[in-house]
Structure formats: C-alpha cells, structure tokens
Amino acid sequence: xxGLIVSLMFGLLIxxxxxxxxxxxxxxxxxxxxxxxxxxxxxxIAGIESDGVEASAGGVSLRLGWWLSLFYKWxxxxxxxxxxxxxxxxxxxxxxxxxxxxEPHDSYISIIARxxxxxxxxxxxxxxxxxxxxxxxxxxxxxxxxxxxEDRLILFMGYFVLTWIYAIxxxxxxxxxxxxxxxxxxxxxxxxxxxxxxxxxxxxxxSSYNNPKMFLKND
Numbered sequence: 001x002x003g004l005i006v007s008l009m010f011g012l013l014i015x016x017x018x019x020x021x022x023x024x025x026x027x028x029x030x031x032x033x034x035x036x037x038x039x040x041x042x043x044x045i046a047g048i049e050s051d052g053v054e055a056s057a058g059g060v061s062l063r064l065g066w067w068l069s070l071f072y073k074w075x076x077x078x079x080x081x082x083x084x085x086x087x088x089x090x091x092x093x094x095x096x097x098x099x100x101x102x103e104p105h106d107s108y109i110s111i112i113a114r115x116x117x118x119x120x121x122x123x124x125x126x127x128x129x130x131x132x133x134x135x136x137x138x139x140x141x142x143x144x145x146x147x148x149x150e151d152r153l154i155l156f157m158g159y160f161v162l163t164w165i166y167a168i169x170x171x172x173x174x175x176x177x178x179x180x181x182x183x184x185x186x187x188x189x190x191x192x193x194x195x196x197x198x199x200x201x202x203x204x205x206x207s208s209y210n211n212p213k214m215f216l217k218n219d
Contacts, residue, residue: 063104063105063106063169066091066092066104066105067104067106067109070091070092070104070109070113073085073113074112074113074116080116081116081117082116082117082118083115083116083118083119084112084113084114084115084116084117084118084119085113085114085116086114087114090102090103091103091104091110091113091114092104102171102174103171103174104171105169105170105171106167106168106169106170106171107167107168107170107171107172107173107174108120108167108168110171110173110174111123111173130186130189130190133189133190133193134153134156134157134189134193136193136197137149137153137189137192137193137196138150138153138154140193140196140197140203141153141196144203149192149196153189153192156185156188156189159182159185160182160185160186163178163182166178
C-alpha cells in the first residue's frame with residue numbers, strides 16, 4: 001500500500017513538472033497534459049463543462065438518457081425483467097459521426113438489459129466463484145512461499161479491477177479486444193488454482209523449491 005501511494009505521488013509530481021520542463025504531451029483530445037488538464041477531465045465525469053472538454057461533459061447527460069430509456073424497457077414486462085431484452089438488435093438508437101451506437105456505454109447495464117435479472121445474477125455469481133478461486137490461489141501461494149505466483153496473481157487482479165472500472169462508463173465487455181483477454185486470463189487463474197489445489201506433485205515442487213520447511217495443509 002505504501003509503495004502504491006509513493007508511486008501515485010511520484011506520478012503526480014511528474015505531471016506537475018512537465019510544463020515547467022517544457023515538455024508538452026498531447027492527450028486524446030489534443031490538449032497538453034497538465035494538472036489543469038486532469039482537473040478538467042475529472043470535472044467532465046460529473047457533466048461539468050470546461051474549455052476543451054465540452055463534448056466529454058455533454059456525453060454524461062446523453063448516457064443518462066440512454067440508461068433511463070433502457071430501464072423503462074427492461075421493467076415494462078415480467079419477461080423482460082427476468083429474461084432480458086435479448087440479442088440481435090442495438091440497445092441504443094443513436095448515431096454518432098454517422099455510425100450507430102449499439103450499446104449504452106456501460107457494460108453492466110448492457111448485461112442486465114440483454115440477459116435480465118436472471119442472467120445478471122448468474123454473471124455475478126460466476127464472478128464471485130472466479131474471485132474466490134483467485135483468493136484461494138493467492139492464499140496457497142502465500143503458504144508455500146511462491147513469490148512469483150503471488151506477483152502474477154496480483155498483476156492479473158490489477159487488470160481485472162481496471163476492466164471492471166472501465167466497464168462502468170464504456171462498453172468494455174462488448175469489445176472483443178477487451179472481453180477475449182479478460183476471460184482468457186480468468187481461465188489462466190482457474191487452471192492455476194486447480195493445479196495448486198489438486199496437483200500434489202506441483203505443490204511439492206513449489207514448496208520444496210521456495211521453502212522446504214513449509215507444508216501445505218489439505219483443504
């Protein structure tokens with residue numbers, strides 16, 4: 001935790017120092033990265049318009065309108081509420097830059113709208129068991145002193161958390177370049193947990209290699 005705080009402070013110091021050093025790095029919207037740049041973007045999340053981020057701030061009310069419209073569609077009948085609206089059609093009937101926006105820019109709303117309450121609860125339950133497997137794998141790595149396994153599990157979890165945050169304001173799980181590695185990495189976690197829990201030769205090798213004096217107790 002201390003290392004994370006130090007890293008964040010160091011990163012903020014670098015951002016503050018960029019203008020003074022004469023270094024100008026442009027962001028996605030063409031503005032130079034600075035403290036003012038970051039503040040404007042954080043304010044845009046709440047829909048507060050500032051110079052250069054008017055479009056981003058205006059998108060907040062637009063997305064809220066999409067989400068409210070989908071809520072009405074989702075709750076207009078028992079079948080829609082339980083089983084969802086289904087697939088094969090856009091959830092959002094909006095054109096931006098001449099292209100149809102199919103999803104409401106929130107993966108969780110897309111999931112519950114298309115799959116309904118039953119599907120959303122199933123999706124959340126699946127993630128509960130996956131996270132539990134990650135946690136148990138991490139505990140086993142701690143017991144046998146496998147530092148490499150701990151580091152890799154933390155790295156994977158960092159990626160998962162960033163994806164969950166990304167899905168709040170974007171259609172993350174609807175994008176193949178996000179969804180494919182996301183579920184692939186979860187497959188790696190589940191396979192690792194299976195090896196750690198049931199493959200005693202694998203456990204014996206890791207235990208003796210990392211800390212011969214420690215023995216893993218059976219669950």
